[in-house]
Amino acid sequence: MTAPTIDPAAGTAAGADLDGVTRDEASLRRFLHGLPGVDQVGADARAATLSTRSIKTTAKAQAIDLAIGMVDLTTLEGQDTPGKVRALASKAMRPDPSDPTCPATAAVCVYPDLVGVAKQTLGASGVHVAAVATAFPSGRASREIKLADTRDAVAAGADEIDMVIDRGAFLSGRYLHVFEEIVAVKEACGPAHLKVILETGELVTYDAVRRASWLAMMAGAHFIKTSTGKVQPAATLPVTMLMLEAVRDFRAATGTQVGVKPAGGIRTTKDAIKFLVTVNEVAGSDWLDPDWFRFGASTLLNDLLLQRQKMQTGRYSGPDYVTVD
Amino acid sequence: MGIDFDYAPAPESTGIVDIRQSYGLFVDGRFRDGHGTPFKTVNPATEEVLAEVAEADASDVDAAVRAARSAYEKVWSRMPGAERAKYLFRIARIIQERGRELAVLESIDNGKPIREARDVDVPTVAAHFFYYAGWADKLKHSGYGETPLGVAGQVIPWNFPLLMLAWKVAPALACGNTVVLKPAETTPLTALLFAEICQQADLPPGVVNIVTGAGATGQAIVDHQGVDKIAFTGSTGVGKAIARSVAGTDKRVTLELGGKAANIVFDDAPVDQAVEGVVTGIFFNQGHVCCAGSRLLVQESIADEFLDRLKRRMATLRVGDPLDKNTDVGAINSAAQLARITELTEAGEAEGAGRWSPECELPSRGFWFPPTLFTEVSTAHRIAREEIFGPVLSVLTFRTPDEAVAKANNTPYGLSAGVWTEKGSRILAMAGQLRAGVVWANTFNKFDPTSPFGGYKESGFGREGGRHGLAAYLEGGR
Numbered sequence: 001m002t003a004p005t006i007d008p009a010a011g012t013a014a015g016a017d018l019d020g021v022t023r024d025e026a027s028l029r030r031f032l033h034g035l036p037g038v039d040q041v042g043a044d045a046r047a048a049t050l051s052t053r054s055i056k057t058t059a060k061a062q063a064i065d066l067a068i069g070m071v072d073l074t075t076l077e078g079q080d081t082p083g084k085v086r087a088l089a090s091k092a093m094r095p096d097p098s099d100p101t102c103p104a105t106a107a108v109c110v111y112p113d114l115v116g117v118a119k120q121t122l123g124a125s126g127v128h129v130a131a132v133a134t135a136f137p138s139g140r141a142s143r144e145i146k147l148a149d150t151r152d153a154v155a156a157g158a159d160e161i162d163m164v165i166d167r168g169a170f171l172s173g174r175y176l177h178v179f180e181e182i183v184a185v186k187e188a189c190g191p192a193h194l195k196v197i198l199e200t201g202e203l204v205t206y207d208a209v210r211r212a213s214w215l216a217m218m219a220g221a222h223f224i225k226t227s228t229g230k231v232q233p234a235a236t237l238p239v240t241m242l243m244l245e246a247v248r249d250f251r252a253a254t255g256t257q258v259g260v261k262p263a264g265g266i267r268t269t270k271d272a273i274k275f276l277v278t279v280n281e282v283a284g285s286d287w288l289d290p291d292w293f294r295f296g297a298s299t300l301l302n303d304l305l306l307q308r309q310k311m312q313t314g315r316y317s318g319p320d321y322v323t324v325d
Numbered sequence: 326m327g328i329d330f331d332y333a334p335a336p337e338s339t340g341i342v343d344i345r346q347s348y349g350l351f352v353d354g355r356f357r358d359g360h361g362t363p364f365k366t367v368n369p370a371t372e373e374v375l376a377e378v379a380e381a382d383a384s385d386v387d388a389a390v391r392a393a394r395s396a397y398e399k400v401w402s403r404m405p406g407a408e409r410a411k412y413l414f415r416i417a418r419i420i421q422e423r424g425r426e427l428a429v430l431e432s433i434d435n436g437k438p439i440r441e442a443r444d445v446d447v448p449t450v451a452a453h454f455f456y457y458a459g460w461a462d463k464l465k466h467s468g469y470g471e472t473p474l475g476v477a478g479q480v481i482p483w484n485f486p487l488l489m490l491a492w493k494v495a496p497a498l499a500c501g502n503t504v505v506l507k508p509a510e511t512t513p514l515t516a517l518l519f520a521e522i523c524q525q526a527d528l529p530p531g532v533v534n535i536v537t538g539a540g541a542t543g544q545a546i547v548d549h550q551g552v553d554k555i556a557f558t559g560s561t562g563v564g565k566a567i568a569r570s571v572a573g574t575d576k577r578v579t580l581e582l583g584g585k586a587a588n589i590v591f592d593d594a595p596v597d598q599a600v601e602g603v604v605t606g607i608f609f610n611q612g613h614v615c616c617a618g619s620r621l622l623v624q625e626s627i628a629d630e631f632l633d634r635l636k637r638r639m640a641t642l643r644v645g646d647p648l649d650k651n652t653d654v655g656a657i658n659s660a661a662q663l664a665r666i667t668e669l670t671e672a673g674e675a676e677g678a679g680r681w682s683p684e685c686e687l688p689s690r691g692f693w694f695p696p697t698l699f700t701e702v703s704t705a706h707r708i709a710r711e712e713i714f715g716p717v718l719s720v721l722t723f724r725t726p727d728e729a730v731a732k733a734n735n736t737p738y739g740l741s742a743g744v745w746t747e748k749g750s751r752i753l754a755m756a757g758q759l760r761a762g763v764v765w766a767n768t769f770n771k772f773d774p775t776s777p778f779g780g781y782k783e784s785g786f787g788r789e790g791g792r793h794g795l796a797a798y799l800e801g802g803r
Contacts, residue, residue, distance in 0.1 A: 059330070185462075
């Protein structure tokens, strides 16, 4: 390895050195390029093996309730209206109207201009409002506009900000630019939590995913998030696994725990459970908590609810027994 | 924070397998009684007796060889390759169709996790038959001619009962030979189910004969005058005895014997994948793998960090009921093997190596051994030299590539090796210097029917798999 200032793998290195890593472009590049490489074939094989775990009966029931509580129920369409957002927020608070024991989702995720509507409906329910900001999804705007976008969402009551990184800057090697932007957005977030979207479908290589993960964590991300949902492929299991390795190693190196949010493409209970198994076996059970792992999803919730009903009644109902979004 | 995510038991149903109370020998297309003393095969995970199996004595072996000879001369060697291929393709398809049955039976008789039997053993078995079925009508392009040898006597081990059968039977049959095969005495059941599959495929009687028994039965096959070729996979001790037995005869021999493979991890390795490769290298199939990566050679500059990661990963291995779909490490195949592993690990401790195992609860009945790691191992320790054939990893360190090569090659064996580095040129340089039949780069324990497999030195000779695998069963392969 090319002399990284900290050794992310050691688990003992002091977090104090991280400041030195980001003091200039050259140091940051050396550090990120000094991270251990990822062998794609091996990473894919490991994820495939994890996805063969068979989660049944009590473990499945536990996983379903956990997953429901981890959903960031999302609508990010040009056609979103206050009515749609109100409906979604109601669903987030009480996903299964026929069953009060069903947990609420973690958050509702909307565009900044609808934060106020969502907040009004959710009130003090404990369900957070997350807003995508920073010229989502492309991130192609000046920093001033990105920061204004963020401040606007926070002022409207957003508890969490999902920002996008500047993939163009990252891919052209301007890591410090990306780093500073995340730091600036975090400052603009104030008390709101910051999720940093890497858009791994545009970073493509696993080495780039690992570097972007570390970059975002060092810049102060509370969560690292795979995707906007607007680019394919979105959240894949191997990429999420790599990000879970990164948060695990980051905590070992610095003592700071960072959350992970796969978003886009996770539609079935079966898929969600594979992700939870991966969380459990790669990062550890400390991450099996809505504070540290989320699913960015819309259709996933209804499948979780159908499976939950099946676990309770022993039979499958149908789409008429869950609410349309 | 976080929850305890306990996976509920997820047992594979055993309803699909039908284990008979007793099994005979499969000779000339029919099951018949043996003349030896029947023996019992047990489930190593529970010590329950599964079935009583006939023992073939010398007269039974003689009958099997005669049946094989007759089938060879009258039917199989005269059949056009394209026709032989049809039978092999049919067998391959039946193996796929009955895959779950084979996987469950293999897991019960051997103790291996159902996940591995289902995802590795059975698919690879089918792939082997498909691959060699494709060769049957193309032998003139093999480079070894098209003339078969005759009757092949084949003796296989208990670690991959059905897969080793496939490695032996598929190329032999594709080349026009007939076979007398002896499965290991602790794991005969899938071979006997394979006999039923041969019947189902309408394979001409006598082309495949399966005789069960222990060492004496194997010796009878090796010594039989009517056998033209001996193919053996198993321990180096028995392999040497076979080589002595056939010395001075015109029998041809291939031997695939033990190993003490080095998995070499450089400081620029893809660390998480290397950890995974080391884990699958030694804990796959409880370490009952001749090419297991039983010696970890890790560069000293990353050794501590790497061991931390390795231990953390080992702590997530799930040891227990082989039929649970979430089990990663199953049962040790037999009491005898457990005793050998126990003896060698005790020697490791006595010689001063540091022993570590993750916390894991082992079932009270059956044969079990926890995943185990030895640190501070020197090349002089027995656990660094002798094949343990169990879930036991010996960790050694090195400073330079030359030292890694020297230590890796410092063994009487030479079956396999692994190299972990992101540097392509180093992979090629290492592969050229390692005296091992297979060198895996940034992976381990990968098997493919198109790829030849076999050893150097005391790991045996001859290759199985790929075009090279045909040489063992054709006159032109001498």
